[in-house]
Amino acid sequence: MSGLKEYFSYKKGASEQLRILYLNNNYFLQNETIEVLNALGHTVHSLPVDKGPKEMLDAILKVSVAFKPDCIMGTNHMGFDPDGKIASILNELQIPVLFWYLDDFRFILQDVRKQARPNTIIFSFEPTDLPVLKEFGFEHCFYLPTATALNPDISFKNNRYAFLNNRVCFVGNTFYEAQERWNHPTYPGLYKELALQRWNPAKQSLVSFIVQEQRQRFKSEAQLYHYAGYVAGRSTGEKRVEFLNVLDRPVVFGDAHWPETGVQAELHPPVDAHRAAPFIYNASAVNLNISSTQLHTSVNLRVFDIPLSGGFLLTDWKETLADLFDEKTELTVYRSKEEMQDKVRYYLKHETQRQILAERTAARVRKDHLLLPRIRKMLDLARPYLNA
Numbered sequence: 001m002s003g004l005k006e007y008f009s010y011k012k013g014a015s016e017q018l019r020i021l022y023l024n025n026n027y028f029l030q031n032e033t034i035e036v037l038n039a040l041g042h043t044v045h046s047l048p049v050d051k052g053p054k055e056m057l058d059a060i061l062k063v064s065v066a067f068k069p070d071c072i073m074g075t076n077h078m079g080f081d082p083d084g085k086i087a088s089i090l091n092e093l094q095i096p097v098l099f100w101y102l103d104d105f106r107f108i109l110q111d112v113r114k115q116a117r118p119n120t121i122i123f124s125f126e127p128t129d130l131p132v133l134k135e136f137g138f139e140h141c142f143y144l145p146t147a148t149a150l151n152p153d154i155s156f157k158n159n160r161y162a163f164l165n166n167r168v169c170f171v172g173n174t175f176y177e178a179q180e181r182w183n184h185p186t187y188p189g190l191y192k193e194l195a196l197q198r199w200n201p202a203k204q205s206l207v208s209f210i211v212q213e214q215r216q217r218f219k220s221e222a223q224l225y226h227y228a229g230y231v232a233g234r235s236t237g238e239k240r241v242e243f244l245n246v247l248d249r250p251v252v253f254g255d256a257h258w259p260e261t262g263v264q265a266e267l268h269p270p271v272d273a274h275r276a277a278p279f280i281y282n283a284s285a286v287n288l289n290i291s292s293t294q295l296h297t298s299v300n301l302r303v304f305d306i307p308l309s310g311g312f313l314l315t316d317w318k319e320t321l322a323d324l325f326d327e328k329t330e331l332t333v334y335r336s337k338e339e340m341q342d343k344v345r346y347y348l349k350h351e352t353q354r355q356i357l358a359e360r361t362a363a364r365v366r367k368d369h370l371l372l373p374r375i376r377k378m379l380d381l382a383r384p385y386l387n388a
Helices: 002-007 030-039 053-067 085-092 127-135 159-164 176-182 187-193 206-217 221-244 277-283 302-308 337-348 351-368 371-385
Strands: 019-024 043-048 071-075 097-101 120-124 140-143 168-171 251-253 266-268 286-289 313-316
Touching (some): 002 053, 019 053, 120 127, 120 371, 168 277, 187 206
Parallel strands (some): 071 097, 286 313
16 A cells, blocks of 8 residues: 555646546436536546446546546545545545536435545535535535536427427426435335424425434434435335326326326427437427425525526426526526416416516526536635645
């Protein structure tokens, strides 16, 4: 190890253009981030995250020896082992690590403390997670909301989806597969006991509510957070069905489990987020955003993708929207399914107002919420710590 430590003692971030080893699991915004990094002039080596912990560590070290990165980048700690061995070795070798969290970190790292190292810089889409992450031992944490990777210079008008011109549409999944991925024989019974009707999403995150209500039912934080992943998946699917069912036959594009939910909607197969969804957003009279229950104050990609596609967005209220947009002139939001229902009816009848709001929202996204400036900001924030 001493030989490796000496080898990797070179100054990181010495050049304006960085050498970045990117751990790629083909997750949200990962390939798009790599494209942006290349566009910014950085040199990127993409390493697939498709190996076990030991093989992954060997691959990271082998590439790093040849590539000599200024830092390692990725999303949601993907590629690191749950016991923190990769994190520990990279810290000892003084190779900086940058991760962008696009999900609640407690679903990602059931034993969070094992990943906290001085060389690790965390960017979280949820600002209220920053003090919690610091309590768990991460020294360098920053708020960084998501952003759209769509090309702002492309028109997404297409006659293929003209049937949506007077319809309300939702593009999204049931979260059934996520629910099954996190499932355990005891979870459905615990979920029925949870009494989610007492949860106020505006005041408390879903995970905090679960900790408050059922912490005593689990032997460890790791087990509790695993269960929380199940709750997030199941409650999101149920919420989406509940909200969609107050509307007059909305159009839904999503996974094959929608027919099992009892939703009263016109169902279509899933569509690619970049190749087809923007054309649907553009054509639809009203595009709904019904966020995952794991989101506390943060927003998802639809908030940026729908406006940039030229579509009209009706989104559930999240606190960070106030920092990202002007609520009075650039957004149309709802805080209950009743308010959502009323606004859908209103805006289906008022095309001119829809167009004015859609244009204002799109202008804001072009100005402040494209992926390239977001990644540039990430690297600017990280640079002082690359050779700390």
